[in-house]
Amino acid sequence: MKNWNLYPIFLFLTLTFFNSCRDAEDDIPEPVPTPPALAISSNVEEVTFHTTDISLFWQVYDAQAPNFSNAAFVDNYFLKGSDELEALYQLKQNSFSKMGNLLRATATHDYYASIRKNTLQIAQETPALRAALNQLKYLYPKAVFSDVTFTIGALSAGGKILSDGQIIIGSEFFSRAENSPTKNLNNWHQQVIRDKAYLHAVVIHELIHVNQYHSALENNVPFTQGASLLKMALLEGGADFLTDLILGVYHNDHLPAYADPIEAELWAAFKAEMHGQDYSNWLFNGSQSGDQPADLGYYIGYKIAAHYFEQSLDKSAVIRQIIELHDPEAFLAASGYADQF
Numbered sequence: 001m002k003n004w005n006l007y008p009i010f011l012f013l014t015l016t017f018f019n020s021c022r023d024a025e026d027d028i029p030e031p032v033p034t035p036p037a038l039a040i041s042s043n044v045e046e047v048t049f050h051t052t053d054i055s056l057f058w059q060v061y062d063a064q065a066p067n068f069s070n071a072a073f074v075d076n077y078f079l080k081g082s083d084e085l086e087a088l089y090q091l092k093q094n095s096f097s098k099m100g101n102l103l104r105a106t107a108t109h110d111y112y113a114s115i116r117k118n119t120l121q122i123a124q125e126t127p128a129l130r131a132a133l134n135q136l137k138y139l140y141p142k143a144v145f146s147d148v149t150f151t152i153g154a155l156s157a158g159g160k161i162l163s164d165g166q167i168i169i170g171s172e173f174f175s176r177a178e179n180s181p182t183k184n185l186n187n188w189h190q191q192v193i194r195d196k197a198y199l200h201a202v203v204i205h206e207l208i209h210v211n212q213y214h215s216a217l218e219n220n221v222p223f224t225q226g227a228s229l230l231k232m233a234l235l236e237g238g239a240d241f242l243t244d245l246i247l248g249v250y251h252n253d254h255l256p257a258y259a260d261p262i263e264a265e266l267w268a269a270f271k272a273e274m275h276g277q278d279y280s281n282w283l284f285n286g287s288q289s290g291d292q293p294a295d296l297g298y299y300i301g302y303k304i305a306a307h308y309f310e311q312s313l314d315k316s317a318v319i320r321q322i323i324e325l326h327d328p329e330a331f332l333a334a335s336g337y338a339d340q341f
């Protein structure tokens with residue numbers, strides 16, 4: 001499942017945390033005019049989890065210590081690793097071209113050094129990841145699967161999907177060890193760095209998006225092009241909900257403490273904006289969310305999907321509709337979510 005025709009499709013990223021630190025243009029979905037054939041399979045056994053970029057990263061690290069030249073990481077790692085790593089580098093060149101700076105700064109250097117062992121053990125997660133993929137297939141028999149490439153980046157991108165459906169993970173976000181020194185990292189990194197349970201969750205979340213994308217292409221309906229806030233929140237929150245269903249890990253598990261007590265108010269505010277295409281108060285708004293947590297649209301989408309699932313007698317139909325989300329208004333109406341307020 002290899003296809004060297006790589007463009008970013010989901011420029012909306014997966015997790016709250018990624019959304020706090022991107023360049024502005026990264027937030028805006030940019031549909032590809034003519035999507036390439038997807039590199040997907042319906043057979044879980046055909047999925048490859050690529051981890052060679054991780055060992056390459058540590059080879060370059062060892063060769064470069066302690067001076068860590070930026071150029072050496074670009075030439076010997078980002079441009080020398082997998083095609084997917086290079087594609088990610090092209091998207092995140094601003095931060096990735098300064099990898100050496102991160103490793104020369106004590107706080108980030110010590111963090112990277114602390115996750116070395118965990119990153120090198122990611123290959124051992126393959127059976128558990130494949131089990132999670134099988135669980136998705138069990139819940140949604142039409143599921144398709146794509147290869148996953150685990151990379152180490154510059155703490156600026158957690159997960160991406162290329163236009164051919166391949167998934168790339170920034171493993172440095174999800175490899176925290178018990179003794180990882182994080183308190184000298186910036187606030188955003190302190191919030192977003194997680195342990196390996198979230199590595200599994202980000203893979204499944206992205207894979208749900210691959211299936212949502214595949215379904216839109218199959219049915220010849222727009223995916224994120226012209227999508228309303230409601231649709232975007234349901235794509236993201238629905239992916240979080242299914243991930244939670246499969247793994248018992250809720251990506252954005254920091255949101256309910258803030259949002260549950262004021263859910264009715266949040267819903268009223270969301271409802272007033274949900275037909276528009278301005279996502280800035282609800283999604284991908286890490287840098288401008290003020291006192292409240294960013295990305296509350298993920299929370300609303302999750303709650304709508306969860307309410308629908310709990311109320312419905314036909315759970316499989318709800319799962320199918322989260323993935324085949326071609327009519328977000330009908331999904332909302334059928335969910336009964338709004339009737340609670």
Ligand SMILES: [Zn+2]
Pocket residue numbers: 012013014015205209236239
């Ligand atoms: Zn997402």
